[in-house]
Amino acid sequence: DAGVTQSPTHLIKTRGQHVTLRCSPISGHKSVSWYQQVLGQGPQFIFQYYEKEERGRGNFPDRFSARQFPNYSSELNVNALLLGDSALYLCASSRTGDYGYTFGSGTRLTVV
Amino acid sequence: QQQVKQSPQSLIVQKGGISIINCAYENTAFDYFPWYQQFPGKGPALLIAIRPDVSEKKEGRFTISFNKSAKQFSLHIMDSQPGDSATYFCAASISGSQGNLIFGKGTKLSVKP
Numbered sequence: 012d013a014g015v016t017q018s019p020t021h022l023i024k025t026r027g028q029h030v031t032l033r034c035s036p037i038s039g040h041k042s043v044s045w046y047q048q049v050l051g052q053g054p055q056f057i058f059q060y061y062e063k064e065e066r067g068r069g070n071f072p073d074r075f076s077a078r079q080f081p082n083y084s085s086e087l088n089v090n091a092l093l094l095g096d097s098a099l100y101l102c103a104s105s106r107t108g109d110y111g112y113t114f115g116s117g118t119r120l121t122v123v
Numbered sequence: 124q125q126q127v128k129q130s131p132q133s134l135i136v137q138k139g140g141i142s143i144i145n146c147a148y149e150n151t152a153f154d155y156f157p158w159y160q161q162f163p164g165k166g167p168a169l170l171i172a173i174r175p176d177v178s179e180k181k182e183g184r185f186t187i188s189f190n191k192s193a194k195q196f197s198l199h200i201m202d203s204q205p206g207d208s209a210t211y212f213c214a215a216s217i218s219g220s221q222g223n224l225i226f227g228k229g230t231k232l233s234v235k236p
Contacts, residue, residue, distance in 0.1 A: 044222040053226030067223045114166030
């Protein structure tokens with residue numbers, strides 16, 4: 012079975028630009044969460060979606076938005092990129108939104 | 124304050140030794156405590172998890188010990204191997220918000236042959 016897949020794996024953007032990151036959950040998983048992991052730190056929660064509804068939002072500015080599609084894949088959008096947005100963005104999925112979240116390998120975003 | 128404090132920041136253990144990583148939390152509403160293992164360039168992988176109604180859980184060489192009154196939990200890796208060298212994160216979440224994991228800052232474990 013394929014795990015959680017994220018694309019692209021690496022990305023370089025310029026300050027002020029917009030970026031879209033994509034996530035395909037494990038087949039049968041209906042919940043997706045997004046995390047930001049800055050180098051040397053633990054992941055920080057950004058959003059959770061379950062059955063296409065937003066279930067939770069972390070302490071991130073409105074420049075960050077996300078959505079979940081009918082096939083349960085998800086997109087994370089970040090507008091007006093700042094240097095501080097440089098990080099590994101992780102997507103995790105769960106069958107029911109309960110426990111046992113499985114993480115993808117992430118998208119490494121570098122803002123220059 | 125929804126925070127999980129993890130120690131030590133780094134740990135060096137000889138092959139065959141026991142690795143111990145500790146975490147403490149403040150929010151008594153937390154009811155799920157997983158441990159994740161992360162290798163460079165990879166996402167975190169779930170190792171083992173515990174609920175507060177259990178004081179200990181063992182899976183192979185990995186054991187979680189949980190002390191509800193002290194609001195602390197720890198990961199013990201028995202017979203540590205060089206392949207265990209990775210960064211370990213403790214985390215916690217609240218019932219109904221399991222998709223919102225609060226992570227510790229991580230412990231970088233090096234197991235020397």
